[in-house]
Amino acid sequence: MSELSVKSLQEWSKKLDGDNNTQLAAAVLRTYNVDESLVNRDVFIKNTTKIFNNSVEIEGSPITNQKSSGRCWLFAATNVLRLEIMKKFNLKEFQFSQNYLFFFDKLEKCNFFLNQFADEIDNNGNDIDSRLIQFMLTDPTGDGGQFDMFINIVEKYGLVPHSLYPDTYSSTASRALNFLLKTKLREFAEQLKTAKSQGEKVKPLIEEMQAEIHRLMVIFLGKPPSINEKLTWEFKNKSDEVKSLEITPISFYKETLGIDLTNYVSLLNDPRNSYNTNVQIDKLGNVQGGKLVKYLNLPIEEVIQYAIKSIQNNKAIFFGTHTPIYMDKKKGIMDESLFNYKLIGFETKQSKASRIQYKQSLMTHAMVITAVHLDSNNEPIRWKVENSWGDSSGQNGYYVMDNQYFKDYVYQVVIDKADLSQEHIEMHDDDFKNIVLPPWDPMGALAVFSDQVELV
Template identity: 50%
Template sequence: MSEISTSALDQWTQSFENDPISKLAGSVLQHGNVDELLINRSREIADSHVFNTKLEQEGAPVTAQKASGRCWLFASTNLLRLKLMSKYNLKEVQLSPTYLFFYDKLEKANYFLDQICQTYKEDVNSQLVQFFLTDPICDGGQFAMMTNIVDKYGLVPNSLYPESHSSSSSHVLNRLLLTKLREYAQVLREKLAAGESVEEDKKKMVAEIYRLQSIFLGLPPSPDAEFTWEFYDKDGKFQSVTSTPKKFVKEVVEFDTPEYISLLNDPRNEYNRVIKIDRLGNVVGREPVSYLNVEIDRLADAVVTRIKNNKAVFFGTDTPKFMDSSRGVMDIDLWDYKLIGYDHRAVDKASRVIYHESLMTHAMLITAVHLDENGKPVRYRVENSWSKTKGNEGYYVMTHDYFKEYVYQIVCEKSEVQDLVHLLDTDPIVLPPYDPMGALAKM
């Protein structure tokens, strides 16, 4: 490989000096905020927060995950609360992300220790073991991981298990749990290598994780313990519901987890195939995270179908790529980089994933879509979980071009994609746990 020479530097400098466009760009951008100076005003005007096909009632209040990576839990509970709002005539309601957060972390700790035991014969420096050691107790997750927790532990209203400081700002708790789990990993690997039993050790380790989590988050309701939820409806009428977390899912929220399916758009892999992320999960004994990989138009069609059916859409995207939180816009062309000779569309979606330029990092809800005269989507209304102070009162407009390039997953019900359901029984394409399609679960 050739090195950079002084003559090359001189040549590049002279070329820059002779280019009035580059000099003008430098004069402007060296003295101001690039994110404001390159805003494409025509796109800013076109990205209207008006939609001709929307939910009859959106969720309220706008939620805030704060300094945590719980977007998938907020998107999920924001989705599930909509039926409650309609059923009980509510102006606003929240289901508890913290309740799911507690049990997800506990299950992740147990899952991690189980994987360490399964892989103890692998070299500790192998890519697989190092992947597990990187961040097994992170805040991230997937829709399927949420259903694993809901199936086992149920749901509760937010008032019964509200936010704590460490659920809103999870870094200290995560650091302490991670240190402890790595310590446990060494103990388990060394004992197993010596031919010793570790079952009792593992039980004590998970019990200690439970104790630490209870200190930071508070003791959670027991899945089978009865509770009473009291509230006022829109008309000021008092209402009361008595249930248990597990019964609350089926009898009150009416959430049938097996009916939901995750559609993926991963152009690196064959379409109309199941994609399974090996060893990526949170509950021992449950299947790893999997999706049905289809073309992007099928994802868009499923979104339109659900919105027309008055149902919101959980989706996974690469955020905050091309997102402006001050305007509440997600648009690839909102910044006119061509003005400085920069081509941000040079690489296709598959290549961006392969070369680490893009991956699924954030989960939100779609609550409306604007359709053209042919019934095709033009833009979408997105409910985020970054508080009402971000975006347009907590909401964003996402263009269809953005959807095609940076949305990877949507969740719908099997009845909405009946022609695809038979594909779930085919042999899956198995990807390693560190593949980009598992990234949302590692945020």
């Protein structure tokens, strides 16, 4: 083993004292923000553009804002779907109720956790200190989620317009609610462990626990409409005509929207694992008995081609990326070369697979792609990204993502099966080719840690 030598420290310091480049960098960066001081002007100019030669026909309005919550996946998914409602009813703007989905996702997550915990206590011989049990207890009801989890909630509970179940304070600032829910779930977990050890039936106990969770959520998020409750949605179209529609949450999804979410497939680029296989995250879900998170793992070049095809077919794209790494929130740019760290002698050479393995990168945020700019050879140069951090973020709520950034830091895109090759459809539907990753794998981070990452 090598100890740090005091003599070496003295020699290094003396060498730096005589290095004018180091002294200049220090003079600037000890006073000013590094990411503002080292912006590459040429890269900034290149990415400050509204020119894209392939885009969806309409873009969503208004720019949404998840505020101090980790609901990015709910915003990204509904921001994709709202384009169909805006087109059907000739609307200037529209939002689905993210709070409605948030309520039922969190309620279902609590039930999912309690059932999974009860099962794992049996499987682990009541060992509360096992890695899996301890991981499950870390954040049993975080705000994060994945597209398969979105499908679970919408298939069971439907959708409603934002105006019929708007945000509350606690849906926009979820820390207090999450703290109370986690506190109760950990207490309930102990009660389940005790009940199991005494041979008691836990099903009625879990139902009592869920009633208490439901009570807390109604207090913080409001009482949501039931799935078959008749609602009146009133709206004004672009011609300023006032319209009214009788709906239920289920009919608004099944009939008014008319899109079958079960036909959407999550494509993954995870170079650690074999391509042309399904990757599943063990025990990662929200609805007991529903879909677990599953991806079809493909080379990044094929993922990019499917993304281009989707845009050209007038379909916006839900995608998962590592954010906010190499993102300038003020300038609205996602480009690793924007920050000229080479000027201070800083370079990194890890591959995408290595960055995942060594905890330098993981999937943390979901957004929407609405356009791509192709060169004369039909190769992508840049992508237009709709975020959910409000219109004061980025370029009026939008970001420009360099294609190299897509290759390096995009992990997931969600594509309609109609746009997939028959070969890839068959691969996705073949459950015998699954690679099962542990719940703590970085490819599950968007669903597990989203609230912790985004609230920073």
